[in-house]
Amino acid sequence: MAKASDTLWDLAIAEVEKRENADDDGKRAEVWERSVLFxxxxxxxxxxxILRCLKREEIPKPTLALEYTFGRRARRPDTPKDVAHFWELGGGTSLMELIRIPITSNSIRTFAVVLVLDLSKPNELWTTMEKLLQVTRNHVNKILAKLEKTNPEVATEIKQRMRNNLQRDHPDYELVDPFPIPLVIIGSKYDIFHEFDSEVRKIISKTLRFVSHYYGASLVFTSKSEALLLKAHALVNHLAFGYDKSKSLSVDHSKPLFIPAGMDSLSQIGPPPASDSDIAKLRANTPLELWKKVFEKTFPPKSSCDLQDTRDPAQDLQYAEHEVDVMRAQKKQELEQYKRNASKSWKEMDFGSD
Structure with a gap:
């Protein structure tokens, strides 16, 4: 209700806010916030x-550690814009512990993960995928364990939502192990991958199909091609802004794969790409472990040190600042002294999940 003291400007602001926060029935429209970690x-x-999804014409720069940006979209005209928080983890597998920053008990309910795997580097593929998903899953499970004590309804909702990606009457319902939060796997650099031998492409494609299906994830291959970027864009928009899932499907190994979560099956994927005698010799406790051993027999993994980003961004001359560098050197000395005096090593310390 307007007051006598209100100026014309105050009244105008109040009217704009009223229109922006109301839906067609005059009720306040809910603004959704989601978070996606790449x-x-x-x-x-x-x-x-990320830049393509946000429709930003920028030249990509190397991601140093953990970077943040956001996007805003309105579901329909004259409604408040939903917000999507985009986090990007740099350094391959070298900075995995930083996932603790964006994934917290407060954000987990609307959190999703996008795993981007370079199809042109098959010898790094499984190790990168396994390490990143394992660390993320362990962290999410710790948060869920806490929520089961403090807010069991939310914990149950999150777990049930992931199970819903696969219908109960699906033949693989009891055989898969869904990732605890929504997951999209993107195979990038398809233009290079497409030049590989057809049998090599088939092994990699079948393996990623299995992994995606096993984790209840969506799978898409992409490149610099506008058509392929749009397909990846559609899956990310579903996670970030709640857009409808794409109904298209492509499982032909001679073409770019596009398989939304829940639309594949173990029978369609087939057995691991190895002879029956070779499979019989492999010792594995789970289907995932079996596929790993078959895949790594063809593509031996690089050692962990090869996958680490050994460059220290703080030593990069383009970021040099004298006062900051002097202070950093002092803090580094203090840290080394603390580590020598601490009763427990860094690895034994519990920094908490949030």
């Missing part, structure tokens, strides 16, 4: 995909 191979194209 992680994967170094130089795998994560930044390019």
């Amino acid at each position: 992680m994967g191979n170094k130089n795998g194209g994560k930044t390019t995909i």
Whole structure:
């Protein structure tokens, strides 16, 4: 209700806010907020995909550690814009512990992960995927364990939502192990991958199909091609802004894959790409472990040190600042002294999940 003291400007602001916060029935429209974490191979194209989704014409720059940006979209005209928080983890697998920053008990209910795997580097593929998903899953499970004590309804809702990606009458319902939060796997650099031998492409494609289906994830192959970027864009928009899922499907190994979560099956994927005798010799406790051993027999993984980003951004001359560098050197000395005096090593310390 307007007051006598209100100026014309005050009344105008109040009217705009009223219109922006109301839906067609005059009721306040709910603003949704979601968060998406991009992680994967170094130089795998994560930044390019994010910029494309946000429709920003910028030249991608290397991601140093953990970077943040956001996007806003309105579901329909004259309604408040929903907000999507985009986080990007740089350094391949070298900075995995930073996932604790964006994934918290407050954000987990609306959180999703996009794993970008460089199809042109098959020898790094499984190690990168396994390490990043394992660390993320362990962290999310810790948060869920806490929520089961403090807010069991939310914990149950999150777990049930992931199970809903696969219908109960699906033949694989009891055989898969869904990731605890929504997951999209993007195979990047398809233009290079397409030049590989057809049998090599088939092994990699079948393996990623299995992993995606096993984790209840969506899978898409992309490149700099506008048509392929749009397909990846559609899956990310579903996570970030709640847009409808795409109904298209492509499982032909000679073409770019596009398989939304829940639309594949173990029978369609087939067995691991190895002879029956070779499979019989492999010792594995889970289907995932079996596929890993078959895949790594063809593509031996690089050692962990090869996948680490050894460059220290703080030593990069383009970021040099004298006062900051002097203070940093002092703090580094203090840290080394603390580590020598601490009763427990850094690895034994519990920094908490949030």
